[in-house]
Amino acid sequence: MFWRRGAREADLEGQAAGEASVPRPDDPPVPTSAPPEDARSASMADGVAASRRGFMARLHGILRTGAADEETWEQVEETLIAGDVGARLAMDVVSRARSRRDPGGPEAGVRAELGRLLPSGASGPWRPARPHPEEPAVVLVVGVNGTGKTTSIAKIAARLASEGDSVILAAADTFRAAATEQLQSWADRLDLPLIAHKAGADPSAVVFDALDAAVARGADVVIVDTAGRLHTRHNLMEELAKIRRTIDKRLPGATPEVLFVLDATTGQNGLAQAMAFHAATGLTGIVLTKLDSTAKGGIVFAIEQALGVPVVFAGVGERVSDLVDFDPAGFVEALFG
Secondary structure, three states, rough: OOOOOOOHHHHHHHOOOOOOOOOOOOOOOOOOOOOOOOOOOOHHHHHHHHHOOOHHHHHHHHHHHOOOOHHHHHHHHHHHOOOOOOOOHHHHHHHHHHHHHOOOOOOOHHHHHHHHOOOOOOOOOOOOOOOHHHHHHHEEEEOOOOOOOHHHHHHHHHHHOOOOEEEEEEEOOOOOOHHHHHHHHHHHHHHHHHEEOOOOOOOOHHHHHHHHHHHOOOOOOOEEEEEOOOOOOOHHHHHHHHHHHHHHOOOOOOOEEEEEEEHHHHHHHHHHHHHHHHHHHHOOOOEEEOOOOOOOOOOHHHHHHHHHHOOEEOOOOOOOOOOOOHHHHHHHHHHHO
C-alpha cells in the first residue's frame, strides 16, 4: 500500500520510509496552491445562463403571445426535445401543460409541469452518512472518463474539508496511470491524504486499505475514485460490484453513497451511461458537471424522470468553489428567469 499525503503532510513526514509521494523526474507539475477565488460565489443562475439563452429563450419566443394553437404546441415539444428533455418526456409535458389550462398561460403550464418532474421540498445540503460514529462515511464516485470526475471529487472533498470533516481520498482507478497522478495533484493542492497502489493493482484492495486507514485515523469520509472506462464494458461494472462487496466486508452494514458524474453537454448519451451505472451499482446521487457550458439544461428533467435519482450537485465553473447544491425549485426559477 502506498500512502500519498497532501503537501503539508509530505513536508512533515516525507522522510518516512515507503512514501510514494516523492517526485520523480517524469512526474507532471503539481499545483502548489489553489487558484485565487473571486469574492462572488457562482450560483445556479450562473450555471443555467447558457440554457436560459438557448432553448429557454426559444421557448419564451414561441409562447410570448400568451396563446397557443396546435402548431405552437408542436414547436414547444420540438424545443423541449432540442433542450435534451427527451422525446417521450417532452410529449408528456406538452400534453399535461395543454390539459391544465393554466391561468398564467401556456408558459406557466409548461413551467409547472417541468417543475413537477423534480423532487419537491428542501432536503438540505447533501452529506454522506456514517454507518457508525467510529466508522467513516464512504462515497464512491463513478462515471466515464472525460466527464470531470476527478475534478468533481476534488470539489466535493474541498467542501467537506471546509466544513470540518477529515477526508481521505482513495485512488481506485488503477487501470489508468494518469488517474492516480491527477488525484495526487489534487490531494497536494487541497492538503488531503491519498491512498494508492501501483498501477494495475486490484481496485478493491485500494478501497480496503483506504477504509483501514480511515478507521485507524478516525477519518470522517473516504472518497473513492473508480475506473472510468466506457459504460458498455461488462468488466467495469463487475469491478464496481466487487468494490461494493469489499466495503461491506470491511464495514459490515455500511451503505456507501454512489455519485455518478454526468457531463451535462453529453445529453441523452450521458443519460444512457447513468442508467447503465445505476443498474450495476445503485446510484444515490448525480453530480452534473459543465452545466454552465451547455445550452440544453433539460437533461436535468430527463435524469429525474428516467432514474428517480436526485441531482445533488451542479458544476457551474472551473474553480474549486464552483460546485453548488442542486436546488430543484431554484433550478426551475433560474431556468425560466
